[in-house]
Amino acid sequence: MNASPVGSPWPEHGLESLAWQQATRAGTRDDRMVRSIDATVPPFIEHLDYVPSLALMSATESALIAIAQADTDAAGHSAALSRFMIRTESVASSKIERITANAEDFARAIAGNRSNSSAVSMVAASNALHELVTTVGDRGAFELADLLAAHQALMRDDPFEAPYAGRLRDMQNWIGGSDYSPRGALHIPPALERVESLMRDLLGYLNRDDIPALVQASIAHAQFESIHPFTDGNGRIGRALVAASLRRRGVTMHAVIPLASGILARRNDYFGALGTYRRGDPAPIIGLFTRAAHVAALESRRSIDRIKALPAEWVDEVKPRRGSAVASLLPVFFDHPVMTADDVERYSGAKTVQAYAAIGRLVEAGVIREITGRKRDRVWVASDLLAELDELDRRIQAVM
Numbered sequence: 199m200n201a202s203p204v205g206s207p208w209p210e211h212g213l214e215s216l217a218w219q220q221a222t223r224a225g226t227r228d229d230r231m232v233r234s235i236d237a238t239v240p241p242f243i244e245h246l247d248y249v250p251s252l253a254l255m256s257a258t259e260s261a262l263i264a265i266a267q268a269d270t271d272a273a274g275h276s277a278a279l280s281r282f283m284i285r286t287e288s289v290a291s292s293k294i295e296r297i298t299a300n301a302e303d304f305a306r307a308i309a310g311n312r313s314n315s316s317a318v319s320m321v322a323a324s325n326a327l328h329e330l331v332t333t334v335g336d337r338g339a340f341e342l343a344d345l346l347a348a349h350q351a352l353m354r355d356d357p358f359e360a361p362y363a364g365r366l367r368d369m370q371n372w373i374g375g376s377d378y379s380p381r382g383a384l385h386i387p388p389a390l391e392r393v394e395s396l397m398r399d400l401l402g403y404l405n406r407d408d409i410p411a412l413v414q415a416s417i418a419h420a421q422f423e424s425i426h427p428f429t430d431g432n433g434r435i436g437r438a439l440v441a442a443s444l445r446r447r448g449v450t451m452h453a454v455i456p457l458a459s460g461i462l463a464r465r466n467d468y469f470g471a472l473g474t475y476r477r478g479d480p481a482p483i484i485g486l487f488t489r490a491a492h493v494a495a496l497e498s499r500r501s502i503d504r505i506k507a508l509p510a511e512w513v514d515e516v517k518p519r520r521g522s523a524v525a526s527l528l529p530v531f532f533d534h535p536v537m538t539a540d541d542v543e544r545y546s547g548a549k550t551v552q553a554y555a556a557i558g559r560l561v562e563a564g565v566i567r568e569i570t571g572r573k574r575d576r577v578w579v580a581s582d583l584l585a586e587l588d589e590l591d592r593r594i595q596a597v598m
């Protein structure tokens with residue numbers, strides 16, 4: 199067996215010149231004058247090995263230990279905590295794409311309110327992430343269909359992108375530069391005909407078990423962004439792929455580590471590292487994802503501790519009678535921190551009158567609050583849980 203040298207060279211992406219013709223007249227004369235583009239030709243990586251330096255290897259090992267500890271902490275309270283962490287991750291992942299909404303808008307969108315499109319898109323990102331992580335984790339392998347299904351979940355309700363939801367792109371795309379042609383683009387992904395074979399190759403790489411887990415997830419992410427297989431949503435699906443890869447390798451079993459918060463704090467370095475990967479050096483992207491995962495894991499443990507303590511704190515504050523509607527509603531709000539009146543009835547089994555009385559008690563005690571300000575279609579949130587969502591994101595970003 200040939201030993202790979204440390205920091206072993208990784209193939210640089212190639213370029214090929216493709217004829218270009220603008221499909222519809224738009225942009226400036228310069229856009230219309232573009233006749234050829236230099237599209238990237240990523241290498242096939244399924245059978246390649248990259249051996250990081252000892253320092254980087256050791257950093258990935260420390261990060262994995264922290265992730266596994268956070269995952270163990272999340273065990274047992276899976277429903278509440280896994281939901282919480284998936285939400286933290288997908289909110290931050292959306293913010294990397296400049297899709298932002300505050301926690302209350304996000305909560306209203308979780309409850310089905312569609313008035314804030316960014317918040318609706320964040321909920322779609324949570325669903326896509328959850329779907330990809332659980333499918334790949336349960337099966338123990340990635341299939342192309344999983345990525346298409348995640349993309350479908352992310353984009354199906356998007357007013358512009360819905361027709362492309364769940365499909366590989368059928369047109370040339372580019373990153374940066376003009377909106378109307380690849381003029382001045384930072385990265386021109388591969389030609390259309392190359393996308394499917396490159397994706398099959400990437401899935402082969404992702405399904406290997408003989409690569410250090412964080413090295414595999416980081417390289418796979420960078421390769422995915424090089425391919426840019428979708429018209430839109432490549433950033434968010436590419437980051438969901440990292441969480442799914444860690445689940446498939448058994449690094450996490452219960453939780454999703456919100457590493458997008460760390461990446462968000464270092465957005466420019468992140469984009470730079472994707473460029474460095476194309477030039478044949480995976481070390482910066484592995485280093486950044488390792489750092490983000492490590493910080494996210496440590497800070498998640500603090501959040502998990504806080505969240506686990508909440509049910510007892512709530513009981514202390516509210517002092518519900520045993521067997522009362524209030525007593526039965528508290529754990530329901532722990533598992534489902536955002537609820538409509540229908541949800542309250544469904545999950546608590548309380549009859550409407552009792553349910554509303556119990557809600558009144560919890561609002562009075564400050565455990566939950568109503569966030570629509572309306573008389574109908576009201577939505578209640580567990581305030582502490584919602585606040586912790588922002589808090590975790592803020593702490594991870596501060597430490598990065």
Ligand SMILES: Nc1ncnc2c1ncn2[C@@H]1O[C@H](COP(=O)(O)OP(=O)(O)OP(=O)(O)O)[C@@H](O)[C@H]1O
Binds near residue numbers: 295372432435469473
């Ligand atoms: N210079 C670059 N080279 C390669 N990939 C990059 C570069 N800059 C950004 N990216 C990746 O592209 C993603 C964004 O892609 P793009 O701007 O095409 O948006 P998108 O495909 O709509 O994805 P999303 O909707 O999730 O943002 C970034 O999150 C990052 O992962």
